[in-house]
Amino acid sequence: MPSEFTGKHVTVAGLGVSGVPAAKVLHGLGARVTVVNDGDDERARTQAAELEALGVTVRLGDGDTLPEGTELIVTAPGWKPTKPLFTAAGQAGVPVWGDVELAWRLRGLDGRKAAPWLAVTGTNGKTTTVQMLASILKAAGLRTAAVGNIGVSLLDAVTGEEEYDVLAVELSSYQLHWAPSLRAHSAAVLNLAPDHLDWHGSMEAYAADKGRIYEGNRVACVYNVADKATEDLVRAADVEEGCRAIGFTLGTPGPSQLGVVEGLLVDRAFVEDRQKNAQELAEVSDVNPPAPHNIANALAAAGLARAFGVSAAAVRDGLRAFTPDAHRIAHVADVDGVAYVDDSKATNTHATEASLAAYESIVWIAGGLAKGATFDELVTGAAKRLRGAVLIGADRALIREALARHAPEVPVVDLDRTDTGAMLQAVQEARRLARPGDTVLLAPACASMDMFTNYNQRGDAFAQAVRELGA
Structure with missing residues (x-):
């Protein structure tokens, strides 16, 4: 069946997962x-050969030149x-979409x-x-999938054989930049902190x-009460x-908000007479793990689900059925009364701030590639919780x-090595600093x-080192 793309010269910018x-x-x-x-490496050549066998033209090692006759660019x-390719496209009046924009336009085709x-979205x-x-x-009996920036292609979801009632879609700032016509049923921005500023050019552009x-949005814009920037958006x-x-909040919710009251997640947004009433959704203990930032995640997810008409029981x-991915505040083991927790996914200061806030007394293992970050604000906020720090x-x-x-009284072990074996030494040093009741x-x-x-791999190395402690 002919489509709007039949005979159209489309340039796809970038190989890879999208x-x-x-x-x-x-x-x-x-x-x-x-x-x-x-790129023109072995992986790219393999992908190129697969596409060329279908009749697709592939140009490796030249991502800056706009192919003659291009009517649309779909970019990674x-x-x-x-990038010069997009500058040339702008001068020629050629629209640029991302794969999310393409998926959005292909829904129901x-x-x-x-x-x-x-x-x-969110940092x-x-x-x-x-x-x-x-x-x-x-749990509500809906046909759904977690797709988008999460690793499952949106294109596959909208063009595949399986039909869905609703999609749970993770979107990065990159993807949103290239998705001008996206219109969600409901959406949430979880938080905003400086990230990817080299790509966006400024915090304002990133936001x-x-x-x-x-x-x-048709039904609900879900925002973080504790992060005014999300409400401003x-x-x-x-x-x-x-x-x-x-709004969602870790405190007592006002009308049109979800929040926490006496160990319960409650809804004052999708109830009758929200000025006076609240609906119990779950217990804080139903959230795995029940760290503050993860409770916030659960409230945001609940807000979107409730906007779609899902029941409190669902x-x-x-x-209760949710199991977090590895390396996200994952409890590895208790050794001699000390808990060892793997949050290797905390690769920036904003994520680490949330992680540190989840525990009262911490021996902190930190370090790696800073990506231009500064740490003064992070350390100032966590100083009272730190028993010690081990840096790699x-x-x-x-x-x-x-x-x-900002925390001169905190003992610090600085490991002057960057080999993978440093993690075992880091865990051993953390054990030396920790006391029963602490969290490494x-x-x-x-x-x-x-x-x-x-x-x-970093989280796996930590977990292996912890297992060796308890052996």
Whole structure:
């Protein structure tokens, strides 16, 4: 069946997890597809050969030149807006979409009902919140999937054979930048902190791209009461008539908010007479783990689910059924009365701040690649909770200096090594500093690639070192 893409010359910018599916889908819709890619390594050549066998043109090692005759660009989300390819596209009047924009426009293309999107973004907590949301929706008996920046392609979800009632969608700031016509049923911005500023150019531009998730929302814009910047994005959004602002808070909720009262998650937004009434959704103990920032994630997920009409019982059942991914505040073991917790996913200061706030007395294992971050504010906020600190990685001196300025009484072990074996020594030093009742917390506030392949490998090394302690 002919489509709007039939015969259209579309350039796909970038191979990889988004580019290859986009090229295949567009080719299948009758477009004349050219893929351009910066790299020309073995992986790229393998992907190129797969696409060329279908009849797709691939240009490796040249991602900056606009192919002649291009009528549309579909880009991988990570390609910077300042790239010469996009400058040339702007001069030629060629629109640029991301794979999310393409997926949005392809919903219902084959005549199936287009599943509404419940969308989540934020500097931290996106993946956990989307997974919680999907668990709640499944508990309500809805056909759903957690998709988007979470690793499951949105293109696959909207063009595959399986039909959905609703999708739980994680969206990054990159993806939102390239998705101008996205209009979610309801959406949430969990928090805002400086991140990816080299890509966006400024905090204002980063926030503006995050705020795109609220544009055109039909039912609810969910925001974080404790983070005024998220509420400001709701106020600035152009939404459909009747769309409501719904706050979530770790305190007692006001009308049109979800919050916590005496160990219960409660809803004062989606109830009759919300000025006087509240609906119990779940107990705090139903959230795994019940750390403050994770309770906030659960409230955001519950807000989106309730906006879609899900019952309180399904919220409770979905939260109880949810199991967090590895390396996200994961309790590894108790050794000699000390808890060892792996939050290797805390790769920036904002995530680490939330992690440190979850425990009263901490021996903190931190360090790695700082990515331009500073640590004074983080250390100032956590100083009273720190029993000690063990520092590893290339940029550990930045954390050591912040500790010296703002927590000089905290004992610090500085491990002058960046080999993978440093983690075993770090855990051993942390054990020496810890006392019964303490938590040894791996929350590095840094990226891992100076010592490890990724944060997963770093967390695995921590867990292995802890197991050796208890052996």
